[in-house]
Amino acid sequence: MNKLAFIGAGKMATAIVQGLLNRKLYQPADIACCSGPDDTGKNLSAQTGIRHYENPSDFPPDRDLFVLACKPQQIDSIDPTLQQLANGKTVLSILAGTTIAKLRAKFPGASLIIRTMPNTPGSIGEGVTGYAPEKELEPQTQKAIEAILGTLGHYLQVPEGQIDAITAISGSGPAYFFQFTNCLAQAGMEIGLPEEQARLLAERTFIGAAKLLEQSGLSPTELRNAVTSPGGTTQAALESFQANGIQALVTRGATAAKDRSIELSD
Numbered sequence: 001m002n003k004l005a006f007i008g009a010g011k012m013a014t015a016i017v018q019g020l021l022n023r024k025l026y027q028p029a030d031i032a033c034c035s036g037p038d039d040t041g042k043n044l045s046a047q048t049g050i051r052h053y054e055n056p057s058d059f060p061p062d063r064d065l066f067v068l069a070c071k072p073q074q075i076d077s078i079d080p081t082l083q084q085l086a087n088g089k090t091v092l093s094i095l096a097g098t099t100i101a102k103l104r105a106k107f108p109g110a111s112l113i114i115r116t117m118p119n120t121p122g123s124i125g126e127g128v129t130g131y132a133p134e135k136e137l138e139p140q141t142q143k144a145i146e147a148i149l150g151t152l153g154h155y156l157q158v159p160e161g162q163i164d165a166i167t168a169i170s171g172s173g174p175a176y177f178f179q180f181t182n183c184l185a186q187a188g189m190e191i192g193l194p195e196e197q198a199r200l201l202a203e204r205t206f207i208g209a210a211k212l213l214e215q216s217g218l219s220p221t222e223l224r225n226a227v228t229s230p231g232g233t234t235q236a237a238l239e240s241f242q243a244n245g246i247q248a249l250v251t252r253g254a255t256a257a258k259d260r261s262i263e264l265s266d
Contacts, residue, residue, distance in 0.1 A: 003062050004148075006033040007082065008069035009040040010121045011151070012094055015157070016067065019049055019125060019151025032059055036070065036187055057081035066217075067148075068093040068103075072264075075106060086110045092145065094118055096167065097264030101132045114145060117166045120174050129155045130166035164265065168257035181206050226261030233254075 006013045013033065020026045028049035035041030035054050051057055052168040055080040066086050067117035068075070087109030094116050103113045114133045121127040128147045137145065142157075149155040159168065159170065181202050188198030213223060228234045 002030060003060075003064050004031045004067060005055060005056075005059050005063040005065070005085075006031070006067045006069055007078070007081075008067075008071070008074075009033045009071060010046040011034040011120075012118055013067065013069035014040075014047075015125065016049060016069075016148060016151050017044060020148065021048055023147075023151065025147055032063070034059070036074065038070035055079060055081075056085070059085055061085060065090045065092060065144075065148075068071045068095055068098075070095070072096055075102070078106060083107055083109070088147075090114065090141070092116065092148070095249055096171065097261060099265045100132065102265075108191050112141070114225055115125070115160060116149065116165060117163050118149075118152050119170050125151065128170045130163060130170070131152070131155060131176060132158055132160040132163055134160075146256045164258045164261040167261040168254040171261075172192050172254075175200050176250075177206065 004020075006017065008057055017031055017033070019030065020031070029051070031048075031050040032053060033041050033044055033050060034053045035044075041052045059082070063085065066082070066089060068091065075095060075098060083106065086107045088111050090112045091103060092114045096117065098115070100115050104110070104114065107113065112133065112135065114131055116129050116131040118129040119127045122129060129152050131145065131149060133145075138220065146155060169253045182264050184205075185195075185199045186200035188220050189195055192203070208223060209223075213220060216223065216228075224238075228238060
């Protein structure tokens with residue numbers, strides 16, 4: 001896949017483009033983009049040197065891969081010329097709640113459609129992306145797709161039926177992390193810490209814990225046990241969490257997210 005076209009030029013598209021260029025997997029001349037009625041496409045072009053087109057219909061016909069990075073609701077108003085340009089080409093979608101069947105209906109002549117579910121840490125190369133191709137990939141194609149997704153961080157190939165669950169865990173997961181950080185900071189204020197100190201302690205604790213999890217090679221359970229002394233302060237907090245059903249609460253939340261993802265895909 002030597003020539004790429006991005007439909008949309010927001011944070012995820014920008015992260016992918018910058019990652020591809022930084023890793024020297026592509027040259028600016030190999031990549032083009034367009035965007036909606038905003039300056040994101042022009043800005044991405046100015047930052048990276050890739051070509052910006054005002055309309056998808058202006059793309060040259062030599063694009064091998066079209067990356068759908070616009071807003072999900074915009075797919076219904078995609079330029080018909082783009083559908084023609086995608087004939088015989090690969091379409092990779094990062095649109096939430098947009099099934100392969102819907103993408104196939106929009107791009108009936110595409111040779112291959114791939115649905116992905118990235119998450120926002122991908123914007124700094126620390127994300128995780130689940131991807132589901134509509135059919136088995138040739139080794140060369142898989143290598144090219146994973147090189148692109150690798151610019152966002154980790155990736156894993158899954159059946160499309162698992163994409164809604166991935167949405168609930170990693171797609172929405174960063175928001176759960178941010179919410180719990182806020183909750184811990186608020187708890188700090190309620191037990192006597194000034195706001196600035198409470199927020200600093202909560203944020204840096206989670207950032208440090210995440211780095212420790214990544215670098216230690218230990219499981220979350222092992223790391224939790226290492227900081228939990230019998231009869232100590234940590235055990236008291238964990239027992240309170242357990243008594244109040246924290247696992248059931250998290251599972252219900254993830255299930256609600258998965259169910260909503262399925263609803264949006266219909």
